[in-house]
Amino acid sequence: MADQTFPLNAWYAAAWSHEITRALAARTICGKDIVLYRQQNGEAVALENACWHRLLPLSLGWLDGDNVVCGYHGIAFNSDGRCVHMPAQKTINPSACVKSYPLIERHRMIWIWPGDPALADPSKMHDFHWNDGTEFVGEGGTYYSLKCDYRLIVDNLMDLTHETYVHAGSIGNDAVTETPFDVTHSRRIATVTRWMNDIEPPPFWAKNLGKPGNVDRWQIIRFEAPSIVVGDVGVAPVGTGAPEGDRSQGVYGCFLAAITPETEKTCHYHWNFVRQFRKDDAELTRQINQAHVNAEGKGLYDQDAFVLEAQQRAIDNNPRLPFYNLNIDAGALWARRLIARMIEDESTGVTGLHSEAAE
Amino acid sequence: MNVANEWRSARVKSIRDLSADIRLIEIEMSGPFAPAAPGSHIDIAVEIAGRPSTRSYSLLGPGRDGVHEVAVKLASDSRGGSAYMWTLKPGAVLKTTAPANHFDLNLDCNEYILIAGGIGVTPIHAMARALAAQGKDFRILYGARTRSDLVLAEDLRALAGERLQISCAEDGQRVDIAAAIASLGKEGELYICGPIGMLDEARAHWSRSGRPPANLRFETFGNSGRYPNAPFTVLLPHIGRTIEVAKTQSMLEALEAAGIEAMYDCRRGECGLCALDVIAVDGVIDHRDVFFNEEEKAEGHKLCACVSRIAGTSITVDTGERPA
Structure with missing residues (x-):
């Protein structure tokens, strides 16, 4: 068996809240086929997307009230995944059910727990409040089925030196590669902090700051295992106190990533860029969204997606070649170590309810 | 039936008699081990009157360190699986499947009643452990013919305290299934494992109460009837x-x-x-x-x-x- 690349006992973003309606929506999360829908009371449900009987995806069926009806033989399952109707017989086979996945709807997204439901602990839900649309505003999106290992995105976001090369002309400039950074880490969180003081702002920030002169620029990237990244980024006129904590003269926002493994080699990249400046400017919200991802494939994240998929293809074609690591990879390596630890804990049952002593 | 569930070798690690005719058997599994969800069973290849056959045994809990536990009642009446299981000695080599589950416990419910009849207590025990660990609201009704059949009463008492109610036929007591169902909240779920008569009674009361059929969960391995086994x-x-x-x-x-x-x-x-x-x-x-x-x-x-x-x-x- 190949080394597992993701833990199962974690909350993963499955969809944006607005995407889940009274229609059946299929997703594959950590290799599990899941069907999502909303009950009549508005509560979202996640069930195994394979009928108990002949495994046809339930997402090809339809909703009857809060029950999902298989489109093949009409077998119906309730929102707990229990069979409530079987054709041509007067009883229901007691073992008939499909898995029901623990679900939390929070921060404008739907999160599911693909692992052991007994361990699904709401207190283990990630902090993603930046996406709430209150303190910060922004509209993001999702690359569904992006063809790369989700950890390649973590690598990408934990090392922003790539901005200089992949995103020249918008947010990248030489200051990013020339400035050292600090990494801190705890059991679940790794943070990369880089302050670039007294530099020329890159075009995106110069425009949004709207003030002449050099800036202090920061990138504080917080990774929460296994796959949440929040990058606190911004600029303030040099010497106005941003490094000391006074950001009042500056502009800043956060790039948000809730990256969900689909398979070992594909993932769903839920992204957003939320800002704390000109929050009422809907046109700016639209522009920033388009600047990240657009129909022409020329957005900032389109550039990343192109690199990430090409990188995965190269990994597949060169399976024996290792990654060589540079100093710039320290943040990514910490993130990967925290992921690996979660996977290891899971396999040894360290975090498990099931690990308690048997009598 | 899960055709993907392949046979693998296993070994009897230890045997402990819980009563004169109920035996706890610890089985050391081979291959990758994962804790079993409550309600799970393993299939064991047995030999009955010289012929190979298969019997399913519910697991007492999630298992640990590669070991699963089953409890087997030696039934003179059974189709012979228990007699075979009782011939096993520590170290004996077995063929088993990995745990499978046809009696899945829904953890997303606010109130539960668990009913165990006789040796049907084994999956109920696994469920009680899981519900206790989750701090869920659950009650257990545990019935048996004789006091000596109540082999897991102490374990269940430790898990459920006052929420365990024991009924023993030799003391003239009977599990009052109708009253239990009547006392269960509208959204509550009932899990029952026991002889077929007990299941039929529960199904009949449940159906009359107008509750959602899907909230009554039961399992039977079909080895009990109203009449003794006879040719x-x-x-x-x-x-x-x-x-x-x-x-x-x-x-x-x-x-x-x-x-x-x-x-x-x-x-x-x-x-x-x-x-x-x-x-x-x-x-x-x-x-x-x-x-x-x-x-x-x-x-x-x-x-x-x-x-x-x-x-x-x-x-x-x-x-x-x-x-x-």
Whole structure:
């Protein structure tokens, strides 16, 4: 068996809240086929997307009230995944059910727990409040089925030196590669902090700051295992106190990533860029969204997606070649170590309810 | 039936008698080990009257360190699986499947009643552990014929405290299923494992109460009936055959042993694929399945050959086979 690349006992973003309606929506999360829908009371449900009987995806069926009806033989399952109707017989086979996945709807997204439901602990839900649309505003999106290992995105976001090369002309400039950074880490969180003081702002920030002169620029990237990244980024006129904590003269926002493994080699990249400046400017919200991802494939994240998929293809074609690591990879390596630890804990049952002593 | 569930070798690690006829067997599994979800069972390859067969045993808990626990009651009445299990000594090599689950516990519920009858307590024990660990609101009703059958009473008491209610037939007590159902909240779920009579009673009360059928969860391995096991004769006039079903054999096994083609899948009275048309009965059909409902059982037009038997001398059935 190949080394597992993701833990199962974690909350993963499955969809944006607005995407889940009274229609059946299929997703594959950590290799599990899941069907999502909303009950009549508005509560979202996640069930195994394979009928108990002949495994046809339930997402090809339809909703009857809060029950999902298989489109093949009409077998119906309730929102707990229990069979409530079987054709041509007067009883229901007691073992008939499909898995029901623990679900939390929070921060404008739907999160599911693909692992052991007994361990699904709401207190283990990630902090993603930046996406709430209150303190910060922004509209993001999702690359569904992006063809790369989700950890390649973590690598990408934990090392922003790539901005200089992949995103020249918008947010990248030489200051990013020339400035050292600090990494801190705890059991679940790794943070990369880089302050670039007294530099020329890159075009995106110069425009949004709207003030002449050099800036202090920061990138504080917080990774929460296994796959949440929040990058606190911004600029303030040099010497106005941003490094000391006074950001009042500056502009800043956060790039948000809730990256969900689909398979070992594909993932769903839920992204957003939320800002704390000109929050009422809907046109700016639209522009920033388009600047990240657009129909022409020329957005900032389109550039990343192109690199990430090409990188995965190269990994597949060169399976024996290792990654060589540079100093710039320290943040990514910490993130990967925290992921690996979660996977290891899971396999040894360290975090498990099931690990308690048997009598 | 999960065809993907392959046989793997296992070893009897230890044996401990919980009573004169109930034995706890620790089984060391080979291959990758994962804790089993509550309600899970393993299939064990057994030998009955010299013939290979399969029996399913519920697990007492999630297991640990590669070891699963089952409890086996030596039943003079059984089809012979328990007698085989009782011949095992520590170190004995077995063939088993990895745990599978047909009696899945929904953790997303606010109130539960668990009912165990006799050795049916094994999956209920696993469920009680999981619910206690989650701090859920649950009660347990544990009934048995004799006090010595109540082998897991202490363990359940530790998990459920005052929420455990014990009923022992030799003390004139009986699990009051109707009262239990009446006391359960509207959204509550009932999980029951025990003899078929107990299941039928629960199904009947549940259905009358108008509750969602899906919230009554039960499991049977089809090894108990209203009448003791006894040999009987099966007459098959369409193909001109007569076969004998031994006390330790199911009707389906006897048909197979005689080379008579029969369809089946679950072999525990759930799927209904082995149902045969009944032409005549000299005696009473002891329906032990959960596929037919009460009316269908009363009509007696069909029976599930995998678990149901005859209390009497013979049954005449049609397997659907015709001379070429």
